[in-house]
Amino acid sequence: MARSLGTFLKGFQKLTFLPVVRTHLSQTLTCISPRSPVRTMVALPLPFFTKPRDFSLPNSSWGPEMLRLYEHYNSLTEVETLGGEKQEGPWQRLPSYNRSLKYATGGLYLSKFIQSKARLFTRNMRNPGAAFEYVIFFNKEKQRCVCIFQAGHLLEGPPGCVHGGAIATMIDTVTGTHASQLYEAVMTANLNINYRSPIPLGSTVFD
Numbered sequence: 699m700a701r702s703l704g705t706f707l708k709g710f711q712k713l714t715f716l717p718v719v720r721t722h723l724s725q726t727l728t729c730i731s732p733r734s735p736v737r738t739m740v741a742l743p744l745p746f747f748t749k750p751r752d753f754s755l756p757n758s759s760w761g762p763e764m765l766r767l768y769e770h771y772n773s774l775t776e777v778e779t780l781g782g783e784k785q786e787g788p789w790q791r792l793p794s795y796n797r798s799l800k801y802a803t804g805g806l807y808l809s810k811f812i813q814s815k816a817r818l819f820t821r822n823m824r825n826p827g828a829a830f831e832y833v834i835f836f837n838k839e840k841q842r843c844v845c846i847f848q849a850g851h852l853l854e855g856p857p858g859c860v861h862g863g864a865i866a867t868m869i870d871t872v873t874g875t876h877a878s879q880l881y882e883a884v885m886t887a888n889l890n891i892n893y894r895s896p897i898p899l900g901s902t903v904f905d
C-alpha cells in the first residue's frame with residue numbers, strides 16, 4: 699500500500715520525527731532615551747518562539763475510553779528495572795506536530811506563502827475535539843503500530859456518523875506513519891477500503 703520513494707523524498711525524510719524547536723526569547727533590554735535617562739524593559743517570550751504543540755498528548759476533549767487506552771499504551775513506553783531504574787519500554791508514543799514544511803530541506807520549490815501557511819491536514823483544527831483526535835504508538839520489536847482515534851463532530855458524513863473520507867484519512871495516516879517508521883519517507887500508491895459498519899461521531903476507535 700505505501701511504498702518507499704527513496705531519493706526523491708530525501709529532503710522530507712523523518713517528517714514525523716521533526717526536531718522540536720525550543721527557542722525562548724526572554725531577555726532584558728536597556729533603552730536610553732533623551733527624556734528618561736535609563737529604562738529597563740523585559741521582553742516576554744513571543745508566541746512564535748514557543749515549543750510547538752504535540753497533538754498526540756491528551757487534551758480536555760478526550761473521552762474516558764480514549765484516555766483509558768492512551769494510559770494503557772503510555773504506561774508501556776517506560777519500564778522499571780529490578781533496581782528501580784526507568785528504561786524505555788516496548789512501545790513508543792509518536793509525537794505529532796501540525797507543521798512539516800517548516801523543517802523540510804531541499805526537494806520541492808514552494809512559495810513562501812505556502813511554506814508558512816501549510817499545515818498537516820489531520821492537525822489543522824485549533825478547537826480540541828472538533829475533528830481528528832488521535833495518538834499513534836509504535837512497537838519496534840513487533841513492528842506494530844496502534845492508533846487510538848476519537849472522531850470529532852466536524853467529521854460528519856452520514857447523519858451522526860463519521861465521513862468515509864475521514865476514515866480513509868486516518869487509515870492512510872496510520873499506514874503511512876507505520877511504513878515511515880519501518881523504512882523511509884513513503885507515499886501511498888493505493889488505498890482500498892471496505893466499510894463494514896458506521897462509526898458514530900464522538901466514539902473512540904482503536905486498531
Ligand SMILES: CCCCCCCC(=O)SCCNC(=O)CCNC(=O)[C@H](O)C(C)(C)COP(=O)(O)OP(=O)(O)OC[C@H]1O[C@@H](n2cnc3c(N)ncnc32)[C@H](O)[C@@H]1OP(=O)(O)O
Nearest residue numbers: 701703713714818870871872873874875884885886887888
Ligand atoms: C505524518 C502523516 C503521514 C501521512 C502519510 C500519508 C500518505 C499519503 O497520503 S501520500 C499522498 C497520496 N499519494 C500520492 O500522492 C502518490 C501519488 N503517486 C505517485 O507519486 C506515484 O504513482 C508513485 C510514487 C506511488 C509510484 O511512482 P512510479 O514512478 O509509478 O513508480 P514505479 O517505479 O513505476 O513503480 C514501482 C513499483 O510500484 C508498483 N506500483 C506503482 N504504482 C502502484 C499502485 N498504484 N499500486 C500497486 N503497485 C504500484 C509498480 O508496479 C512497480 O512495481 P515493481 O517494482 O514490482 O515493478
